[in-house]
Amino acid sequence: MQPANPEYAQHVLARLTDFCQVDGVLWTRRLWDIGSILTLEELWESVSWQSRKVISGSAIDWQRHQLARLLGPDLGMGDKALRREMVQLLDSDTLTDPSPGHRRLRELIDHARDGYLDRWADRVAEGAQVKPERLARTLAAHLLDLGYTAQFLGTQWLSGLRSKNTHTEAIIASAAGLARIPPRNFHVLLLLNSIPNRSSAENTPDWLNNSEVINWLKREGHSTSGVRAQGGFLYRISAQDHHGAADKARQLFERIVARSRFSRRYRGQVTASPTLWVSGHPEPLPLVGPARHADVLSLAHQGQLYDVARPRNPVDDALELASPVNQTGAPGTALAGAWAAIESLLCHPGDPIPAGERSGKAVAADRLAAIVACSWPRAELTTLVRRHGRKDEMDELSERRDVCTTSRAQALVLFDEITRNGVANLRFHGRTRHGDQVAAQRLAACVAEPKRVVGELTAAVRITLRRLYRARNIVLHGGSTSSVTLDATLRTAAPLLGAGLDRIAHAYFGEGLGPLELAARAELAKTLVGENTGLTLVDLLRKRGAAAA
Structure with missing residues (x-):
């Protein structure tokens, strides 16, 4: 092209x-x-x-x-x-x-x-x-x-x-x-609902009392209906856009909350309005930032979401450690918890320590990268086959898909279609149609050269997960939460972490397969796929001879 x-x-x-x-x-x-x-x-x-x-x-x-x-x-x-x-x-x-x-x-x-x-x-x-x-x-x-x-x-x-x-x-x-375009200066208003040690807040240069809050909102063209606060802070923030200014204000509030937890009398009692106001932005923005999308959907699919009364297991511990990733604040805690989850599942005391390394823990990133890369083809096959066509425009591919009783069988239908005909017969509709079309092209390249593409996927994921490990070391061993890549690391690694934990949980609860064993299966699948072994992209993480699922 x-x-x-x-x-x-x-x-x-x-x-x-x-x-x-x-x-x-x-x-x-x-x-x-x-x-x-x-x-x-x-x-x-x-x-x-x-x-x-x-x-x-x-x-x-x-x-x-x-x-x-x-x-x-x-x-x-x-x-x-x-x-x-x-x-x-x-x-x-x-x-x-x-x-x-x-x-x-x-x-x-x-x-x-x-x-x-x-x-x-x-x-x-x-x-x-x-x-x-x-x-x-x-x-x-x-x-x-x-x-x-x-x-x-x-x-x-x-x-x-x-x-x-x-x-x-x-x-x-x-x-x-x-x-x-250089960063611009924005004013962001953070309203507090509960203010322990109020006199301390009032003595800061960014403080606004109730009447000053109302006057600022009116000058900015915002409605004051329903605004009830004990006062607030008006921060001057440099950012590229309004949402970026709100992000930085959220981080400032997290620092306030972190400090308040060390107060003996009013521990953790600082609370804020659920919205922020940014100068020049027509609508208030939520105090809670966007999700990081570390999603482990297999917990609900396998009926494990609420099944917590049984004895704890390593996957339980890892999910608890990694849960701060999906909380919008405390990036240092999120990084530390994310890597702790990965290391707890995918390192073993018997692992060799490569020359020049202190601990050899980076292998956990490599193992998770193999799991994530091997799950990518099946995930896209399932998504695309289900989005193909319309109910009022049934074709042969839709009919073959609709008689399937498992997601694996549906994925095989699309795999066979792409193997025989490429993507010429695929039809997508709705708001995701353009993304689906280009995803189908990427998938077709993977079907044509599975070993090469899965290898490239593994390399890309490995780079991101090793970055997570380095950022974690800066937080825990360097005692710093101001790394230049801290926010970008969480943004890029969180969805991959979720995908890896999802496959680990699926194998553990569904098959009784441990994380290290799943990683070994993924590493072998990367080597065998595309060879004369019968292993296809649909089954890279599936046990050989297992019942269809």
């Missing part, structure tokens, strides 16, 4: 919609990556933590080698000279702190950041061949890394592009234009 092709632009917009939609998107279609510039910032930060014994040298080596492979073909990294300098530096072992290499990396990052998407726009305009999936991921990741929120990009930026039937070059130019 060429960038000038309208179908290409439609593909890019469909994937951007997946990446920038807050709710209603399957984990299989969410954005798992962060952008090139932020990955470089992450490496620079990791090297700084290495000197404080928080991140190991072997972890840095793995990180920079992966990054060198990712950045080599990146069109936004500039001309050959800049890209060559970057790759040479990443391929060297001179990145320590302090060192000339570390200082040189700082300068290269600053050069690469300035005009990053503009260079992408120039190269595409010159005729560079770029897969639409790669382009969409690049644009979405870079804008999200800059601080734009999915709410803004999905509801305002993309809706405008879709309404204009925009071509590819205009999409890139629009994204580059957003990237050039």
Whole structure:
């Protein structure tokens, strides 16, 4: 497909919609990556933590080698000279702190950041061949890394592009234009309903009393009907959009709550209004932020959601540890709990410790990556076969699907269809139709070359989950919750964590199979799929000879 092709632009917009939609998107279609510039910032930060014994040298080596492979073909990294300098530096072992290499990396990052998407726009305009999936991921990741929120990009930026039937070059130019806009200052009003130690609150510079709250709301054009508060804080916040300003205000409130829990007399009694008001935004925004979407749906499907009276098991413990991921506050706690869940399930005392590593715990990320990657084809097969067609427009594929009594049988119907005919006979409707169409194309590529695609999926998930491990180490061993990738790590890793825990819970409660055994099954499936073994994409995580399900 060429960038000038309208179908290409439609593909890019469909994937951007997946990446920038807050709710209603399957984990299989969410954005798992962060952008090139932020990955470089992450490496620079990791090297700084290495000197404080928080991140190991072997972890840095793995990180920079992966990054060198990712950045080599990146069109936004500039001309050959800049890209060559970057790759040479990443391929060297001179990145320590302090060192000339570390200082040189700082300068290269600053050069690469300035005009990053503009260079992408120039190269595409010159005729560079770029897969639409790669382009969409690049644009979405870079804008999200800059601080734009999915709410803004999905509801305002993309809706405008879709309404204009925009071509590819205009999409890139629009994204580059957003990237050039510096953060703006917003005022965000946080109202408190319960204020222990009120005098302390009133002495802070951001405090507004009741009458000042009402006057500010009126000046901003907001209704004051039903507003009942004991006062509040008006914060001046720098952000890329209104939703980003609200996110930062939520984090400030979480810090207040965290401090209040150390109060002896009024422990945890600070409460706030369920809404925030942001200057220039017509409607109040919820105090509770958007979900992180670590979903474990098999608990309900297998009747395990409320079955907690039996003795605890390792999966119970892991789910409890990981539960802060789906709470909107306390990112440090979420990171720590997420990794604790992964490590508790997928590490073993008998695991060998690779040369240069202190503990060998990173293998847990690799094992979970194999489980997640092997669950992707079955998840998409099931989704797409169920979304095919309409009830009033039955075709042969719909009829074959509707006589199936299990989800596996339905997935096999679509697998056989794609194997024989590709995606030519698939028909999708409704608001997800464009995303379904491009998902079907990705699935067809996986059917054609299963070993290659599953291997690539595993590598992508591994990078994200190892980032989770490093971020956790910075939180727990470095005592810092201000990592440059903390928010991005939770955004990208949470859906993958949910998908992995879902498959682990499904195997444990449904088959009695332990997490390490499931990981071994996934690792073997990656090797055997596509060979003359009879193993298909439908059954990568299924026990051989098991009853249909």
